[in-house]
Amino acid sequence: MKKTTKTYNPYNGNHLETYMLDSKSRLDEKLDLADQTFKTWKNFKIEDRLILLKNLADQVFENKAELSLLMTSEMGKPITESTAEIEKCILLIDFYIKNAEQFLQDDIIETEAHESFISYDPLGCVLAIMPWNYPFWQVFRFAVPTLTAGNVALLKHASNVTGCAIAIEKLFINAGFPKGCFQTLVTDHNAIEELMENDIVKAVSLTGSEKAGRKIAELAGKNLKPSLLELGGNNACIVLKDADLNRHMDTMVKARMQNSGQSCIAAKRFIVVEDIYDEFISKFKTKVEALQYGNPTEENTTMSCLAREDLAETLEEQVQSSIDLGAKVLLGHTREGAYYQPTILTHVTKDMAVFIEETFGPVAAVIKVKSEDEAYKTASTSKFGLGTMVFTADYEAASKRISEIEDGAFFINDMVKSDPRLPFGGTKISGYGRELSKEGMLAFVNKKTVYINN
Structure with a gap:
C-alpha cells in the first residue's frame, strides 16, 4: 500500500487534502533530474536567470490571493499576515533582481600575479528542509x-503545509525555470538520511528546531557536506527606564504575538x-487584550490558533511547569484545541521553562530587573x-552595548x-550560517581562487 x-x-479541524508520498524510485528520479538540470543551469547567463526571477515575481503577484488563502488554510495564519508574507516574497525577489549580478561578479584581488581573483561557482543540488510557520517566506529566502547563484534545489517541506510546497514548485515551473531547477519532495523525515548520503546532494539548509538541527549537522558532518542551520530562538526584549512606551508598545506586542x-x-x-515596570505591564496587558481572535480567513482577525493542536499542548505544559515554580498568570493560560489564549506571565525566574526554552506561541514571559x-x-x-531588541530613548548608549550581545541580531x-x-x-x-x-547568495557557492601568470 502506498503511503500518504x-x-x-x-482552525476547524477539517481535512484539506491527501497526498501520495514519493516512492523510492520517484525520489531517485527527482535526484537524477536535479543532477542533469544543474549541468545546463549552471551555465545560464546571469541576465537570463534574472529574466526568470522577474517572471517568478509576476507569478507570485498574480496568484497572491490564492496563495495567501492556501497558507491560512494549512497553518492557520491570519489572512492579513499571509498576504503580507506573500508580498514580502516579492520584495525579496526584487532585491535579488537588482543585486544578484553585483553579488556574483568576480572579486579582483591585487597580487604578484598577472591576474588573480575570486570566482563564485555553484555547488550543485542543495537540499532544503523547511518549517511550517512561514511556509512561503522561509522557502523563498x-x-x-x-x-540565482546557479544551484538547483530540492525542498522537503513540513508535512502540514504540503499544499504550499507543491504550489511553490508550480510557481517556479510557470515562471519558466528549467524542469528540475526546483523540485518538491513529498516524503517523510525517514528519507532525509538517504538523501544526505546521495552524492548528488551537495549541501543542506535547515530551518527548524534545535533537535532537527543537531541531526542534520550530524548527517552533514558524516557526509562532509556544507550545511546552514537556522534554529530556535528565545529572544529578549529589553525595556529600559527611558523607553517611550506610547510610541513603541504596538511594536513590542507585535514582536511577541x-x-x-x-x-x-x-x-x-x-x-x-523596575522603574518602568508597572507602566509597561499595564499598557502591554491592555494591548494584548485588544487582539481579535477569530476565523483566520477574516480580515479583522489578528490572533488565531496554532498550526497544530500538539503545539498548543506543548506550550500549555511549558507555562504550567513555570507556574508550578512560581510564575504568575497576568492574562491567559487557557487552551481549546489548537487555540492557546495570549498569555502574560510575571514573576518569571531563570529556572523556568518560559525563560530557558523556546516557547512557540503567544506567551510573554516578563522579568523585572533593577x-x-x-x-x-x-x-x-x-x-x-x-x-535581542532594546527599547530606550538613548540609542547611542544602547549602541555601545552591541558587543555585549552575542546574538546574530x-x-x-x-x-x-x-x-x-x-x-x-x-x-x-540558534544555528550557524x-x-x-x-551572504545568503554566497551560502552555497565555491569561493574559488584563480591565479594567472603570463
Whole structure:
C-alpha cells in the first residue's frame, strides 16, 4: 500500500487534502533530474536567470490571493499576515533582481600575479528542509538566492503545509525555470538520511528546531557536506527606564504575538527595568487584550490558533511547569484545541521553562530587573542566540552595548525581523550560517581562487 500524508485546517479541524508520498524510485528520479538540470543551469547567463526571477515575481503577484488563502488554510495564519508574507516574497525577489549580478561578479584581488581573483561557482543540488510557520517566506529566502547563484534545489517541506510546497514548485515551473531547477519532495523525515548520503546532494539548509538541527549537522558532518542551520530562538526584549512606551508598545506586542507567536525571532522574554515596570505591564496587558481572535480567513482577525493542536499542548505544559515554580498568570493560560489564549506571565525566574526554552506561541514571559546592567546580563543568559531588541530613548548608549550581545541580531527601538538587504542567522544553539543579503547568495557557492601568470 502506498503511503500518504494528509493536511488539515487547524482552525476547524477539517481535512484539506491527501497526498501520495514519493516512492523510492520517484525520489531517485527527482535526484537524477536535479543532477542533469544543474549541468545546463549552471551555465545560464546571469541576465537570463534574472529574466526568470522577474517572471517568478509576476507569478507570485498574480496568484497572491490564492496563495495567501492556501497558507491560512494549512497553518492557520491570519489572512492579513499571509498576504503580507506573500508580498514580502516579492520584495525579496526584487532585491535579488537588482543585486544578484553585483553579488556574483568576480572579486579582483591585487597580487604578484598577472591576474588573480575570486570566482563564485555553484555547488550543485542543495537540499532544503523547511518549517511550517512561514511556509512561503522561509522557502523563498533560501531558494531565490540559491538558484540565482546557479544551484538547483530540492525542498522537503513540513508535512502540514504540503499544499504550499507543491504550489511553490508550480510557481517556479510557470515562471519558466528549467524542469528540475526546483523540485518538491513529498516524503517523510525517514528519507532525509538517504538523501544526505546521495552524492548528488551537495549541501543542506535547515530551518527548524534545535533537535532537527543537531541531526542534520550530524548527517552533514558524516557526509562532509556544507550545511546552514537556522534554529530556535528565545529572544529578549529589553525595556529600559527611558523607553517611550506610547510610541513603541504596538511594536513590542507585535514582536511577541505576530503569527500567533509562532516565530523563532519573536520577543519571548521581556526584561523590564523596575522603574518602568508597572507602566509597561499595564499598557502591554491592555494591548494584548485588544487582539481579535477569530476565523483566520477574516480580515479583522489578528490572533488565531496554532498550526497544530500538539503545539498548543506543548506550550500549555511549558507555562504550567513555570507556574508550578512560581510564575504568575497576568492574562491567559487557557487552551481549546489548537487555540492557546495570549498569555502574560510575571514573576518569571531563570529556572523556568518560559525563560530557558523556546516557547512557540503567544506567551510573554516578563522579568523585572533593577538596573540596565542587570537587564543586559539577563538577556545574555540564554543558550540561544538569534536576536535581542532594546527599547530606550538613548540609542547611542544602547549602541555601545552591541558587543555585549552575542546574538546574530541587535535591534534598537524595533523588533527583530528579517530583511532581504541584511544577513539573517544566529549563534550558539540558534544555528550557524547566514541567509539573505549577499551572504545568503554566497551560502552555497565555491569561493574559488584563480591565479594567472603570463
